[in-house]
Amino acid sequence: MIRRFLALCVMLAVCAAPVMADRLKDMAKVKGVRNNQLVGYGLVVGLDGTGDSAPFTNQTFRNMMNQFGITLPEGVNPNLANVAAVTVSATLPAFAKSGQEIDITVSSMGNADSLRGGTLLMTPLKGADGQIYAMAQGSLVVGGFGAGGQDGSRITVNVPSVGRIPNGATIEREVESPFTRGDTITFNLMSPDFTTARRVVEAINERLGPDMAYAHDATSVSVRAPRDPSQRVSFLSILENIEVNPAESSARVVINSRTGTIVVGQNVKVSPAAITHGNLTVTIQENPEVEQPNPFTDGETAVEPNTQIAVTEDPARMFQFGPATTLNEIVQAVNQVGAAPGDVMAVLEALKQAGALRAELIVI
Incomplete structure (x- = not known):
């Protein structure tokens, strides 16, 4: 009777436990409903002497002047300190309609020091198919800045060679969506x-x-x-x-070798294994000794080397993992021995090689 009562209590507890359910819109995307990338090439003008001196900037400037009916003499290279060649990138959202506006990012292509205060001239934005889908133009908003002195010293905050234009591009062509087919x-x-x-x-x-x-x-x-x-x-x-209710993820251990970050998944388990891990420290210290000759002798001052080498090994503490060890037990065992992230990486890799780690080991 008591066993049935305990079993009933366990069943009620499981039923009362909150279920982590996700909306379908948070788990999946509709096929065919996607963004498209746009890119263009243009000129930013009106800079305060922070433009670039790249050859393609000069060529682009000449082509633009020819379109306005102005022909520059051959061999004359105008000083374009106030002009910079840039790339313009944007993302065309799904179901975007003609006449709507999107944000754009403007990035310097040459050696321009800053785009602060500049104005992007009309730039066509093309898709992967080579078609023009938007036209961009407007004044840049640059978050970074730079300052320099006459002695050559310079300080730069953030990236002044990249700026944004909110609603800087107008959509001219719509992308056909297969949503209704x-x-x-x-x-x-x-x-x-x-x-x-x-x-x-x-x-x-x-x-x-x-x-x-x-x-x-x-x-x-x-x-x-x-x-x-x-x-x-x-x-x-x-x-x-x-x-x-999404399925539980597969058992994984993710190790970031650059930062020392270790993430152990919930379903990671370890088969029975005993582990010992210690640190070996070698210290080399040089203490040279100077020896003076006796007075009224022909001896010379000499330096005698005195090297001291000490080897210290931290006591290696052994700990044991039982069968089907859970994530909580792994964390407790590692904390008890005071292992550093580098030591934990070595332990996990050794467990994987020994076949005791029942999880996928991923090193990024």
């Missing part, structure tokens, strides 16, 4: 997992009816959708707010 809408999971894909299918079918959703693989889940675009928008609004 076909009989299905496909979701691509951000973290591919077979269990998560199955749970997504089950959650959608439970909400909308049987056989409404099906999984292609560990990443893609398709849902039957109406063809009418207005109905499809409402339909997708319902889908993206469905809550799904």
Whole structure:
């Protein structure tokens, strides 16, 4: 009777435990709904003597003047200290329409000291297909600055050769989206997992009816959708707010060898193993001794070397991992021996080589 009561208490505790559910919109992206990168080349003018002296800046300036009907004499190189050649980059959002404005980033291509106070002239922004999708122009906002003295000393804060123009580009061409085509809408999971894909299918079918959703693989889940675009928008609004319990991630240990950061996943376990780890310190100290000759002799002053070498080894403490050791037990064992991040890396790598670490070891 007591055992049944305890089992019932455990079942109630499990049922009462909060479930970490995520919305589908936070777990997956709709196939075909994506951003597109744009890039362009232009000139920034109006600088206070902080422009560049690159040959392509001079060539670009000549071409621009020719478009305005002004021809510069051959062999004459204008002083372009107030002009800089730049690249302009932007991101074209999904479903962006003609006439809308987007932010742009302007970066110097030559040896310009600063773009502060400059104005970007009209610059076409092209996509990967070579088509023009936006036109950029406006005054730059530069967060960095620099200052220098006559003796050559200089100080720079942040990066003055890069600036931004909020709403600096106007969209001229729309990107056709496959969102309204076909009989299905496909979701691509951000973290591919077979269990998560199955749970997504089950959650959608439970909400909308049987056989409404099906999984292609560990990443893609398709849902039957109406063809009418207005109905499809409402339909997708319902889908993206469905809550799904994602599957637990695979057991991993991630080590950053540059910073010493170690992240141990929740499902990491260690088979029975005994570990000992100690530090060996070698200290070499030079104490030269000067020897003077006796008075009224022909001797010379000599320096006798005196080297002292000391070897110190910290006591190596052995600790043991039991079968199926959990993350909490691993942390407690490491803290008890006072191991540094470098020592923990060595221990984890040794455990992996010994076959005792039941997890994927990733070094970044």
